[in-house]
Amino acid sequence: MSREVRLNRWVKRITILRKDAGTGKLTAVKEYRKGGRRKKRSRGLRLIEKVVRRFSNAQRTMSDIYGTRHERSNRKKRDGWLKDLIPNVVKAQRKGFKKLRK
Secondary structure, eight states, X not given: OOOOOOOOTTOOEEEEEEEOTTTOOEEEEEEEEOOOOOOSSOGXXXXXXXXXXXXXXXXXXXXXXXXXXXHHHHXXXXXXXXXXXXXXXXXXXXXXXXXXXX
16 A cells, blocks of 8 residues: 655655665665656757856846946936946946956
């Protein structure tokens, strides 16, 4: 009589070690293996995808930081975005490159 056991979702496989009656050696018997979804991408493109995603995240960070600084400069002084253009871009780039390195 087989009982159905509810497993936690983190359980990927269950392996039971059984002793062989004749030789006494331990043999591994797979009782359960979770069938997971495979990732739909080529193995060779994993690194490239990781680099592209990292660049896009850094670019997004840089854009957000620059946008915030641009608005702040505009509020502080007349044509402030133009006067503070170089420092704002440099600071935004620095934050973006930090994000890229992590």
